[in-house]
Amino acid sequence: MSKKIVVITGSPRKGGNSFAMTDAFIKAAEAKGHTVTRFDAAMKEVGGCRACETCFKTGKACSFDDDFNTIAPAILEADAVVFTTPVYWYSIPAQIKGVIDRLFSFVVGGKDIAGKECAIIACCEEEDMSVLDGVRIPIERSAALMKWKMVGEVLVPGVLNVGDIEKTDGCKQAAALADKF
Numbered sequence: 813m814s815k816k817i818v819v820i821t822g823s824p825r826k827g828g829n830s831f832a833m834t835d836a837f838i839k840a841a842e843a844k845g846h847t848v849t850r851f852d853a854a855m856k857e858v859g860g861c862r863a864c865e866t867c868f869k870t871g872k873a874c875s876f877d878d879d880f881n882t883i884a885p886a887i888l889e890a891d892a893v894v895f896t897t898p899v900y901w902y903s904i905p906a907q908i909k910g911v912i913d914r915l916f917s918f919v920v921g922g923k924d925i926a927g928k929e930c931a932i933i934a935c936c937e938e939e940d941m942s943v944l945d946g947v948r949i950p951i952e953r954s955a956a957l958m959k960w961k962m963v964g965e966v967l968v969p970g971v972l973n974v975g976d977i978e979k980t981d982g983c984k985q986a987a988a989l990a991d992k993f
């Protein structure tokens with residue numbers, strides 16, 4: 813079955829490790845007939861949630877009209893959402909965190925977002941897999957709260973510089989992730 817997949821990236825580094833895995837995933841997903849909408853959060857203007865709780869009251873997801881409102885309709889309609897990101901300071905980079913925080917608009921706005929599929933593609937410099945917990949756990953818990961089903965995770969430690977991902981099987985794993993949808 814062809815699905816609508818939204819891919820939200822967090823790295824500002826074009827051609828970097830998470831982007832290489834993102835490209836591999838999207839290529840494989842499209843080859844399987846899925847429709848992919850990509851949102852490169854670091855190349856957009858997306859601020860944090862202001863907690864004003866006026867979501868959808870002005871006709872748009874967020875009353876503070878930045879680029880989140882351009883991706884919000886696609887997220888609402890999506891069958892699946894894939895987050896792809898490096899680890900920054902044992903956590904989620906600010907660039908993608910703004911998008912995640914503003915998923916709150918769907919909750920406050922009473923939108924029916926349950927039942928989506930979700931996946932993570934993430935990488936970090938250190939070899940210790942627990943470093944990836946800083947992105948894995950918040951995304952898993954947020955997905956659970958929204959009643960999204962985690963279908964796969966590609967978590968690649970030990971990559972620092974652009975191109976390091978090619979020394980791992982990260983892109984192969986990211987392509988294989990497309991089989992989970």
Ligand SMILES: Cc1cc2nc3c(=O)[nH]c(=O)nc-3n(C[C@H](O)[C@H](O)[C@H](O)COP(=O)(O)O)c2cc1C
Pocket residue numbers: 823824825827828829830831897898899900901902903935936937938939943971972973974
């Ligand atoms: C601001 C910043 C903070 C980082 N913090 C961590 C960290 O806490 N742990 C870690 O293992 N790697 C850390 N890294 C390294 C990146 O996770 C790593 O280089 C990754 O491969 C970058 O992915 P990208 O090429 O997709 O941007 C950090 C990098 C930057 C730029």
